[in-house]
Amino acid sequence: MVTGHGFKGGWINGHTRGRYLDDKFFRPILERADALRVPLCIHPTPPPAPVIEAYYAGFSPVVINGFSRHGWGWHIETAVHVLRLILSGAFDRYPDLQIVIGHLGEALPFMMPRLDKGLSVNVTKLNRPVADYLQENVYYTFSGFNFTPAFLNLYLQVGADRIMFSADYPYSSMAEARTFLDQLPVSTADKNKIAHGNAERLLRL
Template sequence: MRVIAVEEHFTTGELLEADGIGGPGYPSERLLDLGERRLKDMDAGGVDLQVISLAAPGGQQLEVKRAVPLVRRANEMLAEAVFCHPDRFAGLAALPTPDPEAACAELERAVRELGFRGAVVNGHTRGRFLDAPEFRPLLELAAHLRVPIYLHPTPPPDVVRRAYYSGISPEVDGALATSAWGWHVETGLHALRLVLSGIFERLPDLRVVVGHLGEALPFMLRRVDARLSPEVMGLKRQPSWYLRHNLWLSISGFFFEAPFRTAMEEFGAEKILFSVDYPFASSAEGCRFLEGLGFGPQEYAKIAHQNAGELFGL
């Protein structure tokens, strides 16, 4: 059965340097590869198609004068790879959100000219979330184009890092702020802010994807409903309604059965997408996890490829 993985990453040499990431243990070479090495890993792991997006922090933390040209060139590099391997790769547009107007222009160019299937936003933009008024035209455009925005984690702002994630040890502090805890709950908060600001009520066609089996939202969903009633929010429905209607969840390295079952219970098989989080996780491990869940062919097909095909127009 066909397998589509929807949160698979790449980067460029320019962005590695500009974002100041890399070093021992960081998979720079695999992120930079958009050719044979990536295809061999997909074949070995059992992935038929990758939906590829720019790895965090992407362009979200850069100054405007650097974000716009670096992001445009990254999108063109990805578009070339998709052109060369149209049956194996699809692209999500990186956006230079430090300049909201340029981000709109780049989303439209990427979808209409480069053939991308949506966009990725790597977390906050220099401390600002997408519910900020300056990003309203970008969200309106995504809804109008009927393409999803993939909301991916990124390290927290320095002031948050110092207040919440410092003082234990450099190794522990760094993991706690990012992949062990911090950036997951921040991304869940980011999605929840879109609900509470009324954006999904005003833009019912806006579609958002979050990874890591929902960034803790499935676990917290009923508590959120209990504490944030429609009357408190000034909206028509409970928070869970908007999240279930406008949000999709991908697996992306969360190869753990208990959180998967919670996500299934709260969102249903129709809203779960397979993903690996390549190259930060193993394609083979991800496919084994999916196969080991014991689904019948109908549910397996939805998660493995049908949901992604419908959402991204693949």
């Protein structure tokens, strides 16, 4: 699809029946994405049913839905998925593999220093600290998270070269996303990278 039809990457909606991309079953996908130099986007999906039952049950259906999905669970689920990939050594095996996640990093930027402290190289036996993979093998999009403090945390942790504009339309307002982009407290050069330059480079547009 990439070489024959010009596809620019792959889209994966989280776990597949409870199996994550670190499962050996999915290694051919990671290997091929690495070889073709195309990114894989991990989109949130509801946590596995046992997790929903253990963590999110006991409330009204509408609260459970928001708590386990768009209000919290989707984001933590995706963050766990990315960490599983890192801890499995996937990026040591496939060093050119690039992952794209949304929502200003699914809370991972906030946790980077803690991850490096709690999961040091002595513990993980990886080639690099956890934060290195988050800074060198992951790209981050807005995805409707038009929140300046969260953006600045991501910006300070990974820099402008790893952040890409997105609007999450129709679930979030395109106009709000554009206004948020225009008002970012960064240089014009960095704003241009975020608006289009990074996507052009990553997707070879």
